[in-house]
Amino acid sequence: MSTDFARTWEPLVSLQRAIESAMNQNFFGFATTDQGIFPAISVFKGENELLLTAELPGTRKQDINIEVKNDLFRVSGERKVDFDPKEVSTHRRERPEGLFDRTLKLPFAINAEAVSASYEDGILRVTLPFAESAKSKKVQIS
Amino acid sequence: MYHLTYQNPVPVTKKESTPNETTYQGKTFTPLADIFESKQNLVLVLDMPGVSKDLVQVKLENDLLEVEGRVNVNELTAKTPIYSEYNVGHYYRRFAISNKINRDQIEAKMTDGVLTLTLPKLPEKSPKKIPIS
Numbered sequence: 001m002s003t004d005f006a007r008t009w010e011p012l013v014s015l016q017r018a019i020e021s022a023m024n025q026n027f028f029g030f031a032t033t034d035q036g037i038f039p040a041i042s043v044f045k046g047e048n049e050l051l052l053t054a055e056l057p058g059t060r061k062q063d064i065n066i067e068v069k070n071d072l073f074r075v076s077g078e079r080k081v082d083f084d085p086k087e088v089s090t091h092r093r094e095r096p097e098g099l100f101d102r103t104l105k106l107p108f109a110i111n112a113e114a115v116s117a118s119y120e121d122g123i124l125r126v127t128l129p130f131a132e133s134a135k136s137k138k139v140q141i142s
Numbered sequence: 143m144y145h146l147t148y149q150n151p152v153p154v155t156k157k158e159s160t161p162n163e164t165t166y167q168g169k170t171f172t173p174l175a176d177i178f179e180s181k182q183n184l185v186l187v188l189d190m191p192g193v194s195k196d197l198v199q200v201k202l203e204n205d206l207l208e209v210e211g212r213v214n215v216n217e218l219t220a221k222t223p224i225y226s227e228y229n230v231g232h233y234y235r236r237f238a239i240s241n242k243i244n245r246d247q248i249e250a251k252m253t254d255g256v257l258t259l260t261l262p263k264l265p266e267k268s269p270k271k272i273p274i275s
C-alpha cells in the first residue's frame with residue numbers, strides 16, 4: 001500500500017497488542033506467573049517519597065485496605081461487580097472481580113506515620129515518604 | 143516490565159485527506175466491558191481507570207456507539223518510574239447497536255473509573271396488519 005511508509009511502527013504496536021491480549025487470555029496457562037495480577041501497580045520515585053499508583057476501577061473506597069510496615073506495602077480488599085443474576089442475563093463478562101491481596105517490598109524504608117492515600121477515577125495513589133533512616137546525609141570533608 | 147512512554151493527550155489535527163479527524167498521541171487500550179440485559183435495559187459497563195468524567199466522550203453515529211476516554215498523565219511525567227505493571231493510555235471501544243434500542247434515551251454515568259451506559263430497549267411492537275387496497 002502506498003501509505004505504508006507512514007506507519008512504520010504499526011507492526012510493532014500490533015505485536016505488542018497481541019502479546020498483551022495473549023497475556024490477558026490465559027494463553028500461556030500455568031507456564032507463566034505474569035498474568036491476572038490485580039491490581040496492577042506502578043511505582044514512581046520522587047525526591048523524598050515514592051508514589052505508588054494502582055488501577056482499581058469500580059472498587060469502593062471503603063473496600064480498600066492499605067497497610068505499611070517498614071519497607072512492606074500491602075493493599076487488599078474486594079472488587080465487586082454488582083448485578084442480580086435473577087434480573088439480568090449476561091452477554092459479556094470481561095471485568096475481573098473478587099478478593100485481592102498484594103504485598104510489595106519497597107526498595108526503601110517508609111515513614112509509616114506520614115503515608116497518605118487518595119482514590120480518584122479508579123486510580124489509587126499512595127504517597128510513601130522515605131523514613132529518616134533511608135534519606136541520604138551530606139558528609140562534610142574535614 | 144513494560145517500557146514506559148508517558149505522553150500527554152495532545153490533540154493533533156490531520157489536515158490533509160481527512161479534514162475533521164482528531165488524533166491523540168500515545169497508546170490506546172480497549173477497555174474491558176461487561177454487558178448485561180434486563181427486561182427494560184441493556185447495560186454496558188466499561189473499566190476506564192484514570193479517566194475523569196470530563197474526558198469521556200460517548201458518540202452514537204448510525205449503528206455505532208463509540209466510547210472514548212482520555213487520561214491525563216501530567217503528574218506522572220515529572221516522576222521517574224521504577225516499577226511498572228501497567229501502561230497508561232487512552233481508551234477506545236465501539237459497539238454495534240441494534241434497532242431495538244431507544245437511541246434518544248441512552249444514559250451515561252462515570253464513577254470511580256467505570257463508565258456505565260444504560261441503553262433502554264424499545265417496547266415490543268405489536269403485530270400490524272396491512273390492509274390490501
